[in-house]
Amino acid sequence: MTRYEMTNKLRSAISKKRFIHSINVMNCAVELAKRYEVDTEKAAIAGLLHDCAKNIEGDEALRLCEKFNIELDNVTRYQPSLLHGPLGSKIAEIEYGISDREILSAIYYHTTGCENMSLLEKIIYIADYIEPGRRFPGVEEVRKTVFENIDAAIIMSLDRTIKHVLLRGGLLHPNTVNARNYMIIEKLAQNQESG
Ligand SMILES: [Fe+2]
Ligand SMILES: [Fe+2]
Structure with missing residues (x-):
């Protein structure tokens, strides 16, 4: 299937609002892929399709x-x-x-993050977070940071997500905690080496 065909199929599978969000994430992912030298076509496809199951609800989703x-x-x-x-x-x-495992994995983990994320996984995670349609306090800072240091931007967004979940008394997914701890440990290890 060409990307054009995927786009048309997606348009009929999800809401208009979600479709616009998907196009935004795709464009944002391509920009980040250029910056971080990741395959731009993979980034585009993963960004485009990351929410392809978003309109499948409750019981139907569980059944599938x-x-x-x-x-x-x-x-x-x-x-x-x-x-x-x-x-x-x-x-x-x-x-x-x-069939590309990297694309499928980026879609799989885009909501929670995970330990030791690949660059493509990081790009989709953060593109979903900062695409131009997103408006929340602090988003501008993450948008600015992401082109300088994608890891710092992801830690910011994981922190905010975790705080948000805790404030609501919600369930925290272990992958989100593991993603954050892994990146912080990596940063600490780097500081130790350079210090
Ligand atoms: Fe999503
Ligand atoms: Fe999304």
Whole structure:
């Protein structure tokens, strides 16, 4: 399937608002891919399709996860908004013909992050966070930081996400904690080496 065909298919699968968001994430991911020397076509496809399962709701999403043998952890089971990452990865594979593991993994982890993220995973995670349609206090700072230091920008966004979840008394996904700890340890190790 060409990217043009994927775009048309996606347009009919998700809401207009979500489609515009997806195009924004795609464009933002391409800019970041250029900056960090990642394959721009992979970034474009992962950005375009990252929310391809977003409009599949509650029971239907759970049913599809069962059908596709997606193993769900307890946090995801009780926090259904997280389902569209794993499910989207499977749908990108089956319905959009994506076989590239890096793209599928970037879609899989875009909502939670994960330990030891690849550059493509980082790009999709942060593009989703800062695309031009996003408006929240502090977003400008992350937008500025991301072109200088993508890791610093991701730590900022993970911190904010974690705080936000805690303030609501919500469930914190272990992948989000692991993503943050991994990046902080990496930074500490670098400082130690250079110091
Ligand atoms: Fe998403
Ligand atoms: Fe998104």
